[in-house]
Amino acid sequence: MLLSSVIIILREVLEAALLFSILIALAKHSAVGNHWILWSLALGLVGAIIYGMNLSNISEWFDGVGQEVANAFIQLFIYAVLVIYMGVQVYFKDQAMTSKYWFLVLMIVITSLAMTREGAEILLYFFSATRRENHYVSVLIGMIIGASIGISVGFLFYYLLVNLRSLWALRIGLALLILVSAGMVSQASLLLIQADWLPAQMPLWDTSTFLSEKTAMGQLMYALIGYEATPTAIQASLYLFGLLFPVGIIALVNSKSIAYNKIAETK
Amino acid sequence: MSYISHYSCSKKAFISICCLLSLSFMTRVYSATPIINIDIRNHLFIPSEITIPENTKVKLIIHNYDEEDEEFESYELNREKVIIGKRKGTIFIGPLPAGEYPFFGEFFPKTAQGKVIVE
Amino acid sequence: MTLVILSSLTLMIFLSALNGYRDSMAKAEQLFDSELIDKARLLSLSFSTQTINTQSNQSLVQHKISAITENDVFAFQVWHKNTLLLKSAFLPDTAIANFKTGFQDNNVLHRRWRIYGLYNKTNNLWILTAERMDLRYILAENIIMGTILPVVIMVPILGLMIWIIVSYGLLPLRKLSSALSDKRADDLSSLAVEKQPIELTQVVISINDLFRRLKVSFLREKRFASDAAHELRTPISAIKIHLHNLSKVIAEDDQSFSQLKQAVDRMGHLIEQILNLNRTSPEQYSKKFTTIDVYELAQNIVVREYAQFDIKNQQIALEGEHAIVQGDVFSLDILLHNLLSNASKYTPEGGSIMVTVSGNKTQTQLQVQDSGPGVPEEKYERLFDRFYRLGGDRHASGTTGCGLGLAIVKQIADLHHAEIVLAKADNSSGLCVRIIFPKEKLI
Incomplete structure (x- = not known):
């Protein structure tokens, strides 16, 4: 049970930890303080408990695929907020966002929703797997190990980003966020395919011999760039869209922001 | 820049087509x-x-x-x-x-x- | 820093622990598997040495086997040409797996079994030995958990140790930095070198060397300014006495004589001001603050300097209330004196000067307004520069001065962490100087 509990927890924690670490690192450059993290964690925990408790009812929706649909829409919602967040971040580039509470709200929404989704699964697993006495210790240890690895990777990531020069930190942070958010679109599309809300197709290719999703590296790539070994055409094209849409938004906002700055300068 | 926005527009169109397709799929293939x-x-x-x-x-x-x-x-x-x-x-x-x-x-x-x- | 070390360590330790766990589990699986193979071979052997058709023998074995409970890990079936010869009692009469050599996993009786198939060619026998996967997994895991558990427990202990070691290692650096930040501006004494690690000793020695040189040059400068001013005082006094004596000989209205007198007065004033500037400089000043009523102080000074205003026929008024300030009497006296004499200087004859003292919970305000020509706003900043005089050396008012008055005021205000605000006077074109002493922030 240890290995499987490590994998389950690691997968969920890693996704949330990466999102958290990138946002915290970017927040450092916008000088908004760290209060919002506590809010995110608290809201995320409450959200996870509520979502986990109601998952059995949600699953019954839409002829038994409510879980997929709900998860997909949470993912797409996080994606949308992330795109807005990135646009705002680029628009105000170097300015401190201390007084902009709605900016904090964006970050809290993103992280707490991500935590809600990932946390619900962890809670379900915990209560299912520990119901049997003889699994208790190994499941618990597996969860500790999985969570520690996930959080450590997140922290090292954060450390790396924070120690980069300001401009590069913003660029790399945004690039990572774009990849993570594209991964969310791909996950959402996979869930919708699984629920038969998007047409099912034959997989385009199979790279599992090259990098299997079962391996630790595969898990990291899944969390970081939404890696899939056997994507279908719809999934791949949605991933591409998920990647290019924020790039387009950022380019658009950037040109606006530069123009705005120029006007401000000439004034 | 214009290239990118143009591209994402065509993507949007593609997505809506995908969604329409999926709806038609659902109704037609569901029973089978x-x-x-x-x-x-x-x-x-x-x-x-x-x-x-x-x-x-x-x-x-x-x-x-x-x-x-x-x-x-x-x-x-x-x-x-x-x-x-x-x-x-x-x-x-x-x-x-x-x-x-x-x-x-x-x-x-x-x-x-x-x-x-x-x- | 500690966190980075800790998270990298955690990552490495847990990943290697996981690797070890996976390897050990694989080894344990192999062990269990080879046990299954051995048991199958044993069964096969025991059947080939005995005659298969001995019914009595078979029933005897079957009877013994039936003692096996359902919770047992092991089960088996022996088949001969699709007829079941022998089995664990709780197993069904149907084959628990396909007749296939090697391992396969299968569901039997609501359990998952690991099943090994062995074909005995000589007797045409199929032997299927099976082991419950959940039980054997738990068995293996319990053994391996013994090695994983200490690692998991060790990590927080390791974290605590790293934290202690790193903070202990950085302690001298932290001490040095706090020793440096605690130093007062005028404290240029050496830092203690004792018990520093080698890496820091050189730093401390270099800093101390720097301090020593700085101190020497500071002293030299300080001594020069005050010595020079002090030394000049005596000859000036002598010159003044000689002038006084001369005045008895020379006619009162002699022009060059009165100009000489003015010049000497001005020089005396300049030296006095330079001495004041030196005495109130923060490097020089040892803070011995007492509680002072600004209103009372202002009252005393107005009375003392009344003659000055009277000569120019100026009106001076003091308004306000008693207000307390933590400060130094001597320097505040100089501050008020300078402000008042400035006001008097730049106010034409018959003008008026207003001193206001007010206070509330957070601050005490001292305000001096004159009815002179005032100062253009863009010049406010420059007023505090040393030796700066409005409109160059000859001021429109025709009064003499050395341009140090407000520089000294500024220095004393800084000493009290007070803020100086310049503005236009309320009722005239004159200048309003407002000095705001904060109440809580005093050190």
């Missing part, structure tokens, strides 16, 4: 989709081996008769779904090329094992 039932009892998949035809979409209905939740998981099938205890869940799989696709219950992986054989 074969249904296979799998039970989860005592952390076992029963039956633990199912055979489905090649290039066909199949609807799996998984009934979990245990108290505990289970997560249907398969890297090969690219599927993942929590099946709450005493409830059932629906998963669509395929169309797939011929081969063996193992799946397992992620919460109790040592006993809940099975595979989909595509012929």
